[in-house]
Amino acid sequence: MRRRDVQIAWREKVALNVIILAMCALLLFFIVGLGLILCPKTSALSQGEIDGRRDIGKPVVSMYGYYYRISDIVRSHVFDSMFLNEQALKDTVLGRDVSSMFFKTDLWSRNCPGLPPPTPGWDNIRRAVPKDAMTVWLFHREKDKVSRPKDYLQLVAYMRKGPIARDRAFVERALADDPVNNYIITAYDRVYDVSMYMDPTNQANFLGNNMHDIFRTLGQSTKDATQYIERVKVAEGVAKWRQYMTCMDNIFFVGIVDHRMDAKCVFANYLMLAASIVLVAVIGFKFIAALQLSPKGNPESRDKFVICCVPCFSEGADSLRATIDSIAASNFDASRMLMFIIADGNVMGAGNSLTTPQLVLDVLGVDDADVTDQSECFAFQSLGEGALQYNQAKVYSGLYAHLGRRVPFIAVIKIGGPHETHRAGNRGKRDSQLLLMRFLNRVHGRKEMFPLEVELMRHFCDIIGVSPAKYEFLLWVDADTEIFPDAINHYVSAMAGDALISGICGETVLRNEGDSWVTMIQVYEYFISHHLAKAFESLFGSVTCLPGCFCMYRIFSPTTRAPLLVSSSVLADYGENNVNTLHLKNLLSLGEDRYLTTLMLKHFPGHKSKFTPDARAKTSAPNTWGVLISQRRRWINSTVHNLVELLLLRNLCGFCLFSMRMVVFLDLFATVVAPAGVVYIAYLITTLVLDDESQVPLISLIMIAAIYGLQVVIFVLKREWQHIGWMIVYILATPLFSFCIPIYAFWRFDDFSWGETRTLVDSAGAGDTARGTGKAVAEFDPASIPLIRVLAAPRSGSRSTGVPSTAPSPDQQRAVHSDLGDGGDRNDDDDDDAPVGASLGFRAAAGVGHLQTPGSGVPHNSA
Numbered sequence: 005m006r007r008r009d010v011q012i013a014w015r016e017k018v019a020l021n022v023i024i025l026a027m028c029a030l031l032l033f034f035i036v037g038l039g040l041i042l043c044p045k046t047s048a049l050s051q052g053e054i055d056g057r058r059d060i061g062k063p064v065v066s067m068y069g070y071y072y073r074i075s076d077i078v079r080s081h082v083f084d085s086m087f088l089n090e091q092a093l094k095d096t097v098l099g100r101d102v103s104s105m106f107f108k109t110d111l112w113s114r115n116c117p118g119l120p121p122p123t124p125g126w127d128n129i130r131r132a133v134p135k136d137a138m139t140v141w142l143f144h145r146e147k148d149k150v151s152r153p154k155d156y157l158q159l160v161a162y163m164r165k166g167p168i169a170r171d172r173a174f175v176e177r178a179l180a181d182d183p184v185n186n187y188i189i190t191a192y193d194r195v196y197d198v199s200m201y202m203d204p205t206n207q208a209n210f211l212g213n214n215m216h217d218i219f220r221t222l223g224q225s226t227k228d229a230t231q232y233i234e235r236v237k238v239a240e241g242v243a244k245w246r247q248y249m250t251c252m253d254n255i256f257f258v259g260i261v262d263h264r265m266d267a268k269c270v271f272a273n274y275l276m277l278a279a280s281i282v283l284v285a286v287i288g289f290k291f292i293a294a295l296q297l298s299p300k301g302n303p304e305s306r307d308k309f310v311i312c313c314v315p316c317f318s319e320g321a322d323s324l325r326a327t328i329d330s331i332a333a334s335n336f337d338a339s340r341m342l343m344f345i346i347a348d349g350n351v352m353g354a355g356n357s358l359t360t361p362q363l364v365l366d367v368l369g370v371d372d373a374d375v376t377d378q379s380e381c382f383a384f385q386s387l388g389e390g391a392l393q394y395n396q397a398k399v400y401s402g403l404y405a406h407l408g409r410r411v412p413f414i415a416v417i418k419i420g421g422p423h424e425t426h427r428a429g430n431r432g433k434r435d436s437q438l439l440l441m442r443f444l445n446r447v448h449g450r451k452e453m454f455p456l457e458v459e460l461m462r463h464f465c466d467i468i469g470v471s472p473a474k475y476e477f478l479l480w481v482d483a484d485t486e487i488f489p490d491a492i493n494h495y496v497s498a499m500a501g502d503a504l505i506s507g508i509c510g511e512t513v514l515r516n517e518g519d520s521w522v523t524m525i526q527v528y529e530y531f532i533s534h535h536l537a538k539a540f541e542s543l544f545g546s547v548t549c550l551p552g553c554f555c556m557y558r559i560f561s562p563t564t565r566a567p568l569l570v571s572s573s574v575l576a577d578y579g580e581n582n583v584n585t586l587h588l589k590n591l592l593s594l595g596e597d598r599y600l601t602t603l604m605l606k607h608f609p610g611h612k613s614k615f616t617p618d619a620r621a622k623t624s625a626p627n628t629w630g631v632l633i634s635q636r637r638r639w640i641n642s643t644v645h646n647l648v649e650l651l652l653l654r655n656l657c658g659f660c661l662f663s664m665r666m667v668v669f670l671d672l673f674a675t676v677v678a679p680a681g682v683v684y685i686a687y688l689i690t691t692l693v694l695d696d697e698s699q700v701p702l703i704s705l706i707m708i709a710a711i712y713g714l715q716v717v718i719f720v721l722k723r724e725w726q727h728i729g730w731m732i733v734y735i736l737a738t739p740l741f742s743f744c745i746p747i748y749a750f751w752r753f754d755d756f757s758w759g760e761t762r763t764l765v766d767s768a769g770a771g772d773t774a775r776g777t778g779k780a781v782a783e784f785d786p787a788s789i790p791l792i793r794v795l796a797a798p799r800s801g802s803r804s805t806g807v808p809s810t811a812p813s814p815d816q817q818r819a820v821h822s823d824l825g826d827g828g829d830r831n832d833d834d835d836d837d838a839p840v841g842a843s844l845g846f847r848a849a850a851g852v853g854h855l856q857t858p859g860s861g862v863p864h865n866s867a
Contacts, residue, residue, distance in 0.1 A: 437552075
């Protein structure tokens with residue numbers, strides 16, 4: 005029996021899928037169905053659309069109110085028998101009205117059954133042969149073996165494609181050409197040229213006096229004659245009326261009334277045009293934004309302190325070393341930066357021979373025989389269910405030597421509670437981020453601290469030699485990402501130049517673009533998502549997603565000293581532990597990076613989140629299909645839920661259609677209806693293939709040209725020529741990105757695992773992709789983790805080097821906790837966000853010169 009929360013998540017997933025399906029159906033109805041209902045599609049073409057169609061591959065002519073595709077005639081007259089020259093056919097026949105070649109009066113009894121014949125020599129049309137066709141056109145009046153006229157129109161009837169559409173302008177033009185002798189009748193949505201019937205050469209009056217009077221009265225006006233001909237039906241009977249109309253259809257018919265420009269048809273077209281204008285305008289603004297953000301060269305040196313936080317989970321040794329080396333090789337002042345590395349539990353990534361904590365310490369050069377020894381660890385509160393909120397960690401610090409630079413580091417190894425055996429300490433990336441954010445919040449708010457945070461304070465002040473309150477910026481870097489040497493400088497320079505920037509991201513490029521077809525189809529998307537989407541959002545100061553793999557946040561305001569990233573309001577939302585709805589699970593379990601950006605926009609609407617193309621990093625994209633769809637499932641689902649959150653935010657930049665809210669809505673709508681877009685493209689292609697006369701809608705062509713044409717311009721201006729080729733590869737993969745992957749993601753809204761993106765190996769050596777066991781756990785006792793008010797600095801050197809610091813015994817922790825009375829509110833809101841100075845209990849050494857010890861490069865363990 006499935007758990008209650010699983011059942012609820014499944015129902016919510018089904019409900020969301022029904023909504024998405026309805027939105028896709030609504031979009032397709034708007035694009036295709038609405039136009040067909042308001043203005044049903046016909047095969048009619050105007051004479052103007054037929055004129056000039058001289059393609060020998062699609063030969064078209066018109067006669068007696070219809071147009072014909074005469075491919076078989078071209079084959080028999082030109083290619084097989086050489087009866088007619090190809091060029092002559094193009095110049096004198098194709099695209100023209102060739103009615104003058106055929107004589108309908110020769111088959112009078114067939115065309116006008118039951119009616120008396122006309123005056124001998126009378127013709128139903130004025131035969132006009134163009135001068136250039138005199139030697140080419142042939143009058144078809146041959147007879148069969150029994151001397152009956154051949155019915156040529158019947159022979160080519162299978163080639164007939166549709167009627168010719170005549171608008172009001174055609175009637176007015178025909179009457180204006182000869183106001184005396186021309187007569188045009190419009191009835192039953194059909195157009196008849198009865199000029200020759202009213203000609204003096206017609207003495208037979210074979211349609212009767214009533215019809216003659218109608219022609220004479222209305223034939224030289226543009227008034228519809230339907231109601232008057234209906235009176236003839238009443239006066240002379242249905243049988244006679246049917247004979248008259250049959251004769252008119254066969255002898256005088258020149259087309260149907262063109263309704264394609266009626267108000268209802270125009271409304272549908274203009275509705276589509278209005279929507280297209282909005283979309284093209286957004287694309288145009290994105291294009292302008294991409295042009296505005298050009299490289300700015302070397303940034304200025306800034307007197308700022310930066311923490312570079314690297315959460316680790318299942319990465320391999322090579323990946324970890326590459327990431328740490330890239331940070332250590334940064335051009336930024338090594339004495340003003342700190343690498344803060346967090347190993348998320350005692351786990352082993354697939355393909356690794358050591359656990360992640362062992363790999364981290366090995367890369368840093370720290371020798372610890374038993375990293376899981378819980379006799380020397382410090383307690384803190386984690387995210388988790390029940391008793392899993394109790395967690396412990398070890399702390400190591402020292403110098404990391406690389407390329408002649410010595411960069412301070414602190415490594416936190418989460419090892420779990422005393423009774424954890426399965427992936428002990430592992431609580432997820434969000435928990436790793438919160439570990440540091442909560443610590444900094446308590447530093448700036450002068451709050452009571454968990455034992456782990458007390459130990460971190462000691463490492464900052466007594467070993468690293470810099471108070472944590474001095475660090476203004478926090479750089480998030482994933483353990484599989486390498487930053488460029490000048491990346492931190494560009495980030496710090498941009499944020500120092502504008503105190504209102506609370507977060508910033510740069511460009512992430514791929515380092516494995518040629519590994520497989522899976523990586524190739526992602527190259528273009530990575531480039532354009534930064535230089536078009538994020539560049540555009542940056543104009544509003546509202547980049548909606550600062551990727552957690554490579555972005556920087558401001559820890560506190562330089563003007564008010566009030567916390568920003570580590571404010572209690574952000575932590576309250578980001579540290580939500582009761583994740584009991586599908587919406588929250590997608591926000592906090594799959595899209596924590598995007599949600600953190602959303603929270604910064606929510607709680608600090610007066611600040612900005614920006615994009616700079618100058619700061620760059622490189623990462624590896626998924627190189628197999630299974631990993632790609634697992635990653636995109638997380639991205640798409642978290643994007644949908646985060647965009648919903650953004651729509652509800654107040655104070656977004658702009659107003660009405662010219663606002664960030666409108667852009668967010670369009671992004672959300674485009675995300676959920678992406679499959680409908682592919683269906684529409686498939687519909688267009690199928691229509692073009694199956695219907696020779698169909699044409700691609702002009703609006704669709706404009707949209708495609710705007711979307712991809714402007715992007716090509718960006719490539720050219722930025723001299724990224726290779727991306728033109730990558731764009732073609734991406735276009736070919738559109739069915740995968742816009743149809744297959746979204747549908748897969750939508751149906752797995754209730755899947756909160758990381759799938760194949762982060763694969764672990766359990767104790768038996770088998771691959772496993774789940775984060776937890778799903779078993780029930782005991783209740784969490786908040787009193788099990790003491791809160792300690794830091795009043796005095798611990799004595800530096802009180803413990804031997806090379807061995808992790810010893811945690812207070814449980815009795816000591818309880819004693820400290822009792823000294824604080826009831827411990828107070830753990831959030832300590834009374835002094836929340838107060839600036840911190842040197843009055844904190846720890847002594848901060850002046851500078852970090854004391855770290856330059858003999859044998860530098862050998863890290864200091866907790867000491």
